[in-house]
Amino acid sequence: MNKQRSKDYRKQIDQALATPKLQDALHKFGDAFLVSREKAFGGLDFEQLRGRIAEMKTGVREHHGELMEQFIANAEAAGAIVYQARDAADANRYIADLARRKKATLGVKSKSMVSEEIHLNKALEKAGTRALETDLGEWIVQLAGQRPSHMVMPAIHMFKEEVAELFSKETGRQEPAEIEHLVEVARRQLRESYFQAEIGITGANVAIAETGGIALVTNEGNARLASTLPKVHVALIGIEKLVPTLEDAARVVQILPKNATGQLLTSYVTWIRGAVPCGDEEKELHFVLLDNGRSSLAESTQCRDALNCIRCGACANVCPVYQTVGGHVFGHIYIGAIGIILTAFYHGLDNAAELVKACIGCRSCVSVCPANIDLEEIILHLRETVGDEEGIGAGKALVFRKVMQNRKLFHTMIKAASMLQKPVTRGERTIRHLPLFFSPLTEWRTLPAIADTALRDAFKAKAQQVEKPRYRVALFGGCANDFLYPELGLDLIEVMNALDVEVFYPQEQNCCGIPAIYSGEKETAVELAKQNIDAMLAGHPDYVLTTCPTCAMALKHNFVEHLKDNPAWAKKAEKLSSITVDAASFVLNQLDGAGIFADLAEKEKITYHDSCHLKRGVGVWQEPRRLIKESGHDLVEMDHADRCCGFGGSYSLTSHPDISRKILADKVHDIEASGATCVAMDCPGCMMQIRGGLEKAEVPVRAQHTIELLAAALRNKPTEK
Amino acid sequence: MMNQSLIELFSEKAVAVGAEVISCTSIAEAATFVAGKVDGPxxxxxxxxxxxxxxxxxxxxxxxxxxxxxxxxxxGRADGGLTGTNFAIADTGSLVLESTAEDIRLATTLPPKQFALLDPAKIVADGLAAVDPMRRLHQRDARNYIAYITGPSRTADIERVLTIGVHGPKELFILLVPGFSSDFLEM
Structure with a gap:
């Protein structure tokens, strides 16, 4: 681990957290984005559209060589000059040489993230050419001497007063901080430059093999001017922008603005092929095709889906971490989830290492990605790579390798800890204050105490009354259910018994391994997968139930992934995956059991919090809501029901408690505003976080697991006889 | 989709992004409209x-x-620019202008007011339906500069507030003139 780097990064986080105005703006933006995005996709099937993009882009990657040849041949036939640049330095040298040859004093640029990626402006300045950004947001950021904090909206972190100040310096007049006026200032101030510039520089949103042309997707009209007025046009193109045909280009153009800004289409889509007329001559058109790490990314089987990205920026818009700290902190040049991955390949793992750890793993980015990239999965892989390269820290490594992999030792230590905590819990179930350097952890949320009797022990004493069980199911407790909330497991037994299902608890089960994965410790995760597969399959259960969606994701998905190339384990992992179900879905889908709870509950106003891994990991969100409603409760939706609560396992405890705290505060606010007296959820991790947050904020709302509510409803059942 | 419903959809979407759509019975009527809007060359x-x-x-x-x-x-000194339209796209309210000739580009980028004459018979349903005429344009000409234009120039770069007319035209007027041109490949 690079301690100085981590320390510096924490400093940046602290600064961002001390800027509530920015957070407020990004939260509002995130809300507005979702509304306009949904409207833009009205009547269209997003899943189908993004499936097609993913399929097309994957095909491009597989046939990249031949498609690139076709693109280049067609571009050259139309009079374009094509240069293939290996890396940033190569591209910069080519463009700077060109500027020198043209004796260019001024280059006008329209927005290009690739030019940010390679720091083209600096290279041009060195060649004596001033590079002027003409996109409004880029110009603002350039005047401020900053870098974009968002890929689509570069100056989203700035406010009109700051813009007015920058513009006033530029015009030498006092410009009022009125947005319409400031936009007009930009128009006037920049207009002349298109005429003066010897070179116009643009990016490209697609490069079309069929035609040898590019398309630019823009709103302001500056790209049209920059590609029309100067004699030379340089288009800087990342080689992943390649698409085979005009239909493919049309599909990218269809989905990109809708997913980027919620527009049906941007004001301008500009299709350029070849050297078109310019004054009395022909335009000199250069296509600079940039690799700069893209080929290595294509080689990485775990990460290469990132090349399918069409740069809409949506992964940042919906990200709770981005909304909390902004793109300057949660990004390098490229920002947000995709930014983390691209940074690792284009700017080096060192620049990505802190970002990789700042992802909370809520998968909200995955749900909106128009190229269907499993960003979280790739980020986790990178975390593992960082862990391999730099180590995950001696303390963590010891815990994972020496303790967790040895179940008996792990569980003995937890039990010992439950004894040691007595002085701070004073016999209560929650820890309100931790002493010494642990104290920041309980400043903003209480923590649950480790239970005196773990579920695995309490289980044996719980009598089950099922005469002729429909099913025998094994409960995968998971650490939180087992050691923090054993009563939840006991409630599950009651619910299952009432539905004629017998539950058993395989004693050999261990941690699901997700905490290890999230810490970049894959070796431990694989070992735990094996232990758990053996443990859970040993008793030949009909199903394996979970009360924790993170565990469900591990059993259903991660174990299979870890062991797919291991012939001794792959089949067993798949078997376990196929019989694993979260408890709420099991009640509804396998048992059709909603009826037995009908109107038994003491009616209460309940709001539901979607746990990230249940909704976006396992795809379950309707089932618990239906059960809550059918049992007689009044279900009210809170705002942002499916936004992360900020838990993220060790994220909230060790990696980034300060970000976690802010995300939790947002959640507590939404819960309180719903007017409910109870918030239901299906994840003990969320329960720990939300219960702790509500308690500390003294908000009189209970946090309960859906299974607990169902068990409570059953207890209202009039006894027979 | 029937042409009438394409025209309606096109108009609705174009208006939604800030364009003005004017139905004219003749070129003369369109000219009168333009004369009422333009102050200068x-x-x-x-x-x-x-x-x-x-x-x-x-x-x-x-x-x-x-x-x-x-x-x-x-x-750069003109108040308006007027062109024809190759064809239009209904579901986004977009105009397609084959702008390879530089004059077309200058007339549609520099002046604050943009006027486009469109024969309503030349409207396709969506971006994918536009590919066929786009491909034919690419087959006909060796070099292309083709613009999809959807509303006036816009930005939301300051505090995400939508503001019209940053670098390109501030106003877009679409003049529907039946019988003006039925060929998708010609402006």
């Missing part, structure tokens, strides 16, 4: 349907100061 580059219909004369008769030969410098 009007750039009118040469394009086939315009030549065929004697557009320039009609515009001059309406009292407009028509510039049909211009450079980038003179173009």
């Amino acid at each position: 009007l750039l009118v580059p040469t394009f086939p349907s315009g030549c065929r219909s004697g557009l320039e004369t009609v515009l001059r008769d309406a009292g407009l100061d028509v510039l049909n030969a211009f450079s980038s410098e003179t173009a």
Whole structure:
């Protein structure tokens, strides 16, 4: 681990957290984005559209060589000059040489993230050419001497007063901080430059093999001017922008603005092929095709889906971490989830290492990605790579390798800890204050105490009354259910018994391994997968139930992934995956059991919090809501029901408690505003976080697991006889 | 989709993004409308349907100061630019302008007011339906500069507030003139 780097990064986080105005703006933006995005996709099937993009882009990657040849041949036939640049330095040298040859004093640029990626402006300045950004947001950021904090909206972190100040310096007049006026200032101030510039520089949103042309997707009209007025046009193109045909280009153009800004289409889509007329001559058109790490990314089987990205920026818009700290902190040049991955390949793992750890793993980015990239999965892989390269820290490594992999030792230590905590819990179930350097952890949320009797022990004493069980199911407790909330497991037994299902608890089960994965410790995760597969399959259960969606994701998905190339384990992992179900879905889908709870509950106003891994990991969100409603409760939706609560396992405890705290505060606010007296959820991790947050904020709302509510409803059942 | 419903959808979407759509029965009626909007020179580059219909004369008769030969410098001083339209896309309210000739680009990028004559018979349903005429344009010409234009120039770069007319036209007027041109490949 690079301690100085981590320390510096924490400093940046602290600064961002001390800027509530920015957070407020990004939260509002995130809300507005979702509304306009949904409207833009009205009547269209997003899943189908993004499936097609993913399929097309994957095909491009597989046939990249031949498609690139076709693109280049067609571009050259139309009079374009094509240069293939290996890396940033190569591209910069080519463009700077060109500027020198043209004796260019001024280059006008329209927005290009690739030019940010390679720091083209600096290279041009060195060649004596001033590079002027003409996109409004880029110009603002350039005047401020900053870098974009968002890929689509570069100056989203700035406010009109700051813009007015920058513009006033530029015009030498006092410009009022009125947005319409400031936009007009930009128009006037920049207009002349298109005429003066010897070179116009643009990016490209697609490069079309069929035609040898590019398309630019823009709103302001500056790209049209920059590609029309100067004699030379340089288009800087990342080689992943390649698409085979005009239909493919049309599909990218269809989905990109809708997913980027919620527009049906941007004001301008500009299709350029070849050297078109310019004054009395022909335009000199250069296509600079940039690799700069893209080929290595294509080689990485775990990460290469990132090349399918069409740069809409949506992964940042919906990200709770981005909304909390902004793109300057949660990004390098490229920002947000995709930014983390691209940074690792284009700017080096060192620049990505802190970002990789700042992802909370809520998968909200995955749900909106128009190229269907499993960003979280790739980020986790990178975390593992960082862990391999730099180590995950001696303390963590010891815990994972020496303790967790040895179940008996792990569980003995937890039990010992439950004894040691007595002085701070004073016999209560929650820890309100931790002493010494642990104290920041309980400043903003209480923590649950480790239970005196773990579920695995309490289980044996719980009598089950099922005469002729429909099913025998094994409960995968998971650490939180087992050691923090054993009563939840006991409630599950009651619910299952009432539905004629017998539950058993395989004693050999261990941690699901997700905490290890999230810490970049894959070796431990694989070992735990094996232990758990053996443990859970040993008793030949009909199903394996979970009360924790993170565990469900591990059993259903991660174990299979870890062991797919291991012939001794792959089949067993798949078997376990196929019989694993979260408890709420099991009640509804396998048992059709909603009826037995009908109107038994003491009616209460309940709001539901979607746990990230249940909704976006396992795809379950309707089932618990239906059960809550059918049992007689009044279900009210809170705002942002499916936004992360900020838990993220060790994220909230060790990696980034300060970000976690802010995300939790947002959640507590939404819960309180719903007017409910109870918030239901299906994840003990969320329960720990939300219960702790509500308690500390003294908000009189209970946090309960859906299974607990169902068990409570059953207890209202009039006894027979 | 029937052409009438395509026209309605196109108009609805174009208006939604800030364009004005005006139904005209003739070129003369369109010219009168333009004359009421423009204060200063009007750039009118040469394009086939315009030549065929004697557009320039009609515009001059309406009292407009028509510039049909211009450079980038003179173009910068005009108040409006007027062109035909190759075809339009209904579901996004977009115009497709084959703008390889530089005059077309100057007339549609520099002046604050943009006017486009569109024969309502030339509207396709969506971006994918636009591919066929796009491909034919690419097959016909070796080099292309084709613009999809959807509303006036816009930005939301300051505090995400939508603001019209940052670098390109501040106003877009779409003049629907039936029988003006039925060929998707010609402007």
